[in-house]
């Protein structure tokens with residue numbers, strides 16, 4: 001019997017970024033197959049290719065021995081494939097029931113939505129989960145009002161509602177608690193007994209060994225090994241994930257007086273996704289925030305920027321307490337923020353490069369009226385420092401490539417001479433050359449005394465740039481790496497929790 | 501209504517309903533004969549075109565798009581209809597063919613908009629602004645100056661009665677029925693999904709481009725209905741017809757509680773919004789205020805509705 005899924009030699013690049021160079025995966029019927037690998041190694045991309053959301057550049061996919069060439073998600077669905085999206089595929093405005101059956105609404109004979117059946121069916125799917133779902137997970141609730149774990153449950157139900165024969169769970173347990181995970185695993189075992197094939201991506205290695213039959217490990221866009229779970233152990237797997245990667249070279253440590261006052265002190269910060277985070281950041285230091293995606297790194301940075309204010313905890317800047325209720329508070333104290341989600345957080349769409357750079361300076365300097373001539377010179381210097389190619393400060397922001405746009409947003413903050421720079425996965429989707437310029441600049445800023453908090457979803461970037469790394473897990477700091485412990489192995493182990 | 505999704509934040513249409521009731525009360529005080537048959541009928545005749553365009557606009561806005569060309573579509577449908585009727589003759593058959601040609605024209609305009617926006621991925625505001633200019637240009641090409649009266653059966657029927665009720669009321673009720681039928685279809689949930697999260701809708705396997713195009717085609721069709729009503733009222737061709745209706749329709753949609761960003765709202769809300777805008781005109785007229793106040797007040801009310809929408813949305817972070 002042919003395997004449920006056989007993917008071979010899958011390649012994919014996004015502009016200059018090679019996401020997959022040789023992705024491969026074989027899953028048998030009735031098997032739960034783990035897919036492991038460090039952040040950014042291409043797991044999600046491989047899954048999206050199988051599910052038809054991303055088109056592959058090369059390679060082959062067979063489902064039950066039949067070649068699959070999905071042009072769109074519906075094609076893969078027709079072949080019995082369903083994907084739990086790591087970043088979720090839910091529509092916030094629609095209700096739980098509408099989301100679960102989106103695109104598969106039961107219909108009356110007249111072609112109208114059969115609301116009764118829709119709710120009955122959704123209720124039947126949701127019922128077993130109710131015991132562990134917490135309050136407020138109701139069929140009629142819009143998804144926007146749900147807690148993160150409840151949204152994940154809805155995404156799980158949405159996948160199940162499609163009655164797939166191959167299910168891919170891309171970090172489906174990331175926000176679930178232990179009870180929810182146990183319940184979920186019981187469900188997976190039932191599906192397995194029905195002969196359904198499953199791919200399971202998780203950052204919790206204990207879970208992987210608990211539920212999975214075989215484990216495939218990826219590294220840097222390529223599949224490196226497959227093991228039967230019973231015949232391997234955590235150590236082997238982690239080594240395969242990290243590989244014989246050269247131990248990294250630490251950036252030159254800038255000599256600082258030992259008694260220097262810390263720049264930023266965070267004491268027991270709490271928020272929706274943060275549990276008692278404390279840290280100290282010195283002038284000129286680049287402090288990395290590592291760990292798996294969504295473990296509180298962005299929440300901390302957005303909290304320190306006042307974009308999603310912290311619930312409690314103290315923040316001191318140069319010894320003085322700060323109140324951070326909104327971004328303007330942070331900007332006035334010289335705290336800058338750059339996010340990789342350029343479109344959402346940063347761009348003044350349709351405005352000129354000049355206006356995009358100027359936005360932050362206005363707030364920092366409480367300007368009401370501006371004299372463009374005077375500011376332009378300052379911005380030109382800032383943009384030049386970035387090696388940015390642009391037609392002129394008057395050109396619209398949209399005329400720049402992604403990487404260059406990102407540099408403009410950094411320039412925005414350079415012009416304010418920030419004391420603290422918060423980098424929230426800043427290099428998402430920008431090309432390699434722009435990345436190199438960008439890191440150069442970050443190092444130069446640090447050398448000039450700026451303190452930098454740097455979250456990246458790619459481990460290599462953290463190891464290459466930071467003086468120290470705080471590894472996050474479940475909203476708390478799980479480990480601190482510095483000096484000799486700053487290796488890919490330690491980082492991966494800490495990120496994947498105690499099991500490693 | 502979009503059923504369950506209506507129950508979420510689309511509550512602002514309740515405020516609009518309240519405003520409508522207050523406006524009707526004030527109007528009744530200023531104009532004691534408001535509730536007589538003739539006055540109600542003439543009011544409905546005045547409000548009907550905006551009601552229809554606003555319904556169509558809702559389907560575009562729900563999907564996260566916008567259509568600024570609906571005013572120009574109205575003009576183009578009008579001149580096509582009168583020209584076709586005049587070319588064929590003046591019988592009932594000619595009128596029916598003219599109506600059909602008008603509706604097809606509206607749908608074709610919507611198809612064109614939808615293609616540019618959803619397939620070519622042009623920016624909706626700029627695109628429909630530009631296509632609006634094209635449609636206006638075409639209308640002037642078809643009929644350079646106002647004129648070309650429609651035959652009597654057309655406007656007499658429109659002004660007349662059927663089974664004891666005015667034809668305009670039948671049209672209004674039919675439009676409401678169409679809205680209800682559409683809202684019970686999965687299509688409406690899909691439109692809202694596309695407007696609420698385009699990525700999510702795509703990943704779910706919905707044909708995103710096709711859904712957005714269908715939204716535009718509906719907007720074109722309802723604009724054609726509006727145009728055919730206006731034609732019944734004016735009884736002739738006018739290449740400049742309907743100019744104000746594009747922006748008013750967006751005001752009505754906003755007043756009706758549909759989020760301009762897409763994802764939530766209902767066409768019934770837009771009907772309420774259109775009626776509120778119409779009643780504001782009435783009240784200003786009967787209060788003896790200068791006509792210019794009408795646009796001013798409509799603008800302020802739309803702003804207030806937008807501000808209300810921002811307040812509601814601000815509290816719901818995704």
Ligand SMILES: Nc1ncnc2c1ncn2[C@@H]1O[C@H](COP(=O)(O)OP(=O)(O)O)[C@@H](O)[C@H]1O
Nearest residue numbers: 014017019038039040041042043044045046429
């Ligand atoms: N849409 C995209 N555009 C540009 N780069 C992308 C895109 N999606 C993924 N990448 C890049 O591809 C690589 C693999 O990403 P991903 O598959 O998400 O990794 P994983 O799921 O293993 O963490 C990363 O370097 C990431 O930045």
Ligand SMILES: [Mg+2]
Nearest residue numbers: 043044045086
């Ligand atoms: Mg991933």
